[in-house]
Amino acid sequence: MRCVLVDDNVPFLRSAAGLLNRQGIDVVAVAGDGAEALDTVARVRPDVVLVDVDLGAESGFAVARQLHRSAPRVTLIMMSNHARDDFEDLVEAGPGVGFVEKPALSGDAIRALLR
DSSP states (O other), rough: EEEEOOOSSSSHHHHHHHHHHHTTOOOEEEEEEEEHHHHHHHHHSSEEEEEEEETTTTEHHHHHHHHHHHHHHEEEEEESSSSSGGHHHHHHHHSSSSSEEGGGGOOOHHHHHOO
């Protein structure tokens, strides 16, 4: 499974990529903002993209909608340090298949959402 991570927190990107790679999720690229995410996804064609809800000045939900329009076959998963309950309506209305809290991020969590 080829994965792209989208988050504006560089230390988190490094840590999450290392964790997921060790757990059988092939993190092929990372992006720090919406424009980089769109370019990266078009270039590397991943199976799944994990998008942080809060990308600094950008809404991760808006970025997810843009990604869905430009790459409709890519599976999107939203993530945040906050609980899913904080974003329930936005997660349900968005193009993603689900949500994972960053502290619970793992290869198994991603595979469970994809089932």
